[in-house]
Amino acid sequence: MSGEISVKICGLTAPDHVRAAVEAGARYLGFNFFPKSPRYVTAEQAAVLMQSVPVGVAKVALVVNASNEVLDQITETVPFDMLQLHGGESIKRVSEIKSRYGLPVMKVIGVADAEDLDAIDAFSDVADQILIDAKPPKNAVLPGGNGLAFDWRLMAGRKYWRKPWMLAGGLTPDNVAEAIRTTGARQVDVASGVESAPGIKDEALISAFIDATR
Numbered sequence: 001m002s003g004e005i006s007v008k009i010c011g012l013t014a015p016d017h018v019r020a021a022v023e024a025g026a027r028y029l030g031f032n033f034f035p036k037s038p039r040y041v042t043a044e045q046a047a048v049l050m051q052s053v054p055v056g057v058a059k060v061a062l063v064v065n066a067s068n069e070v071l072d073q074i075t076e077t078v079p080f081d082m083l084q085l086h087g088g089e090s091i092k093r094v095s096e097i098k099s100r101y102g103l104p105v106m107k108v109i110g111v112a113d114a115e116d117l118d119a120i121d122a123f124s125d126v127a128d129q130i131l132i133d134a135k136p137p138k139n140a141v142l143p144g145g146n147g148l149a150f151d152w153r154l155m156a157g158r159k160y161w162r163k164p165w166m167l168a169g170g171l172t173p174d175n176v177a178e179a180i181r182t183t184g185a186r187q188v189d190v191a192s193g194v195e196s197a198p199g200i201k202d203e204a205l206i207s208a209f210i211d212a213t214r
């Protein structure tokens with residue numbers, strides 16, 4: 001693994017912000033297919049947004065408990081490199097999705113306390129990557145993208161898992177360096193921390209975030 005931290009900018013909705021993320025050095029771009037999200041895009045919009053994304057930058061489809069019908073439509077319309085499963089998908093469902101679509105799968109594990117980290121091992125048999133995110137508050141409309149961090153100290157000394165993993169949840173240009181130091185993360189993911197308003201990415205914040213990981 002190179003010394004550089006890999007950054008995923010998630011919930012892109014505008015061509016200028018896709019370009020800004022690529023130019024700043026993002027390694028993954030996330031497109032959100034959860035209809036209630038302020039970052040929601042249709043498959044047709046995502047196809048246009050990613051037209052100029054260079055090879056080497058992974059295009060990730062974020063879905064929440066998606067049916068095969070929804071996944072069929074997304075994957076037939078857009079050449080994604082990875083599927084991010086951000087709902088309550090079971091180990092069996094993750095495995096089904098992986099074999100049906102032949103794409104690498106990143107399973108999201110929500111963390112509020114130390115026991116939540118046990119799910120990382122359980123899903124490591126089937127997922128290609130793990131995204132360790134803050135567990136959403138009870139009754140939250142969004143299962144992710146809430147700008148909330150969990151206690152990173154829960155991960156101190158726990159940085160070795162069987163699959164590559166990414167840290168998310170409440171990361172910002174101001175705290176991402178500390179999050180990396182505390183958790184040992186080599187990959188980080190951000191949505192609201194690089195926005196000027198919900199769903200509106202900010203080019204200067206994207207650039208500042210990626211700079212702060214270096």
Ligand SMILES: O=C(O)c1ccccc1NCC(=O)[C@H](O)[C@H](O)COP(=O)(O)O
Nearest residue numbers: 010037144145146147169170190191192
């Ligand atoms: O961003 C959303 O609106 C969203 C909706 C439904 C499921 C997941 C969602 N976002 C997940 C992410 O991509 C985020 O990177 C991750 O949860 C961290 O979000 P944030 O704390 O806002 O950086």
